[in-house]
Amino acid sequence: MNAMTRRIVVGTAAVSIALTMAACGKAGDNKSSSSNSSSDSKNKSIGLLLPENATTRYEKFDKPLIEKKIAELCPDCNVQYDNAAGDPAKQAQQVSSMIAKGVKVLILDAQDSTGIKSSVQAAVDKGIKVVAYDRLAEGPISAYVSYDNEKIGELQGQALLDAMGPKATPSANVVMINGDPADPNAAMFKAGAHKVLDGKVKIAYEQSGLWKDTVAAQKMSAAITQLGKGNIAGVYSANDGMAGGIATALKGAGINPPLTGQDAELAGVQRLLAGTQTSTIYKPYAPEADATAEIAVDLVNGKDFKSVADTTAKQLGGSEIPSKLLPAFSVTKANIKDTVVKDNLYTKDQICTSDFAAACAAAGIS
Missing domain, CATH: 3.40.50.2300 (Response regulator)
Incomplete structure (x- = not known):
């Protein structure tokens, strides 16, 4: 085989190998994308962050009621829980932890509704839907549930x-x-x-x-x-x-x-x-917890929640947030x-x- 023939054969083999590797890589990429999409659709993890435990309602009523309703509506959903114990910095760390855990929806009762804004933005940037519970947090939240x-x-x-x-x-x-x-x-x-x-x-x-x-x-x-x-x-x-x-x-x-x-x-x-x-x-805590759980499960499943959030509330920045506001006595x-x-x-x-x-x-x- 002369030098020119050798160069042609080697060059042809290299092109063939490169094309084969590219084809394999593309197939692998498609498989990875499909897997990620499938994984995202199967992700039914909901984060729940409450602000403090000095007020007895949060641990005694809100947490168990929300968890119970989510379990009823979505048996294959799982709830990741934490309490800030009155510390805004701790709650910001907890949001970061929820992001790292890959929750799909985050129910957030903000200890500092303005200070938590950057954490809310970070969660949303990762594709997490945030539901403000009891207190209207700032940032790009999807819904808000509280009282008038x-x-x-x-x-x-x-x-x-x-x-x-x-x-x-x-x-x-x-x-x-x-x-x-x-x-x-x-x-x-x-x-x-x-x-x-x-x-x-x-x-x-x-x-x-x-x-x-x-x-x-x-x-x-x-x-x-x-x-x-x-x-x-x-x-x-x-x-x-x-x-x-x-x-x-x-x-x-x-x-x-x-x-x-x-x-x-x-x-x-x-x-x-x-x-x-x-x-x-x-x-009444149950209606607030139930409405929040319904919205969270709808968001996990990609469904419209506007039948639950039947009004709006305005953030300090002026954004109108779909809301459910309940009566008190x-x-x-x-x-x-x-x-x-x-x-x-x-x-x-x-x-x-x-x-x-x-x-x-x-x-x-x-």
């Missing part, structure tokens, strides 16, 4: 006026202990309460209790020192957890003005019976039996322990 939070503030304000009765005058001093400014719901509760209270009473002292009973107690003690214990006609507390700390501070000062709350926590309900708290807000000692007991939020035995047996009987809970 400004209306809740209005209910709280009206309950306080009702409890104050004839003492509710434009010169009557009211102390307001609001929630955590990082929680957008806190601003809505505050706005709703002010809408009802402003002009009818005097907001003489207003601070954030950060959703913590210890902080709320400190703020209440400061208000008592500043205003004088005989000059406080009512206290607005944005939730029951803080109301517990406030009630302790009020007891220590030897006073017992009307006091609001929210979440219908067991301790809050018992304070209603004992007379150390005058109202709370009952937000004011609870006082007079209607405990017809609300939280009737709906089996708590059993009579849970509420009516020995310390509250007489008060339960007086309220018709026996």
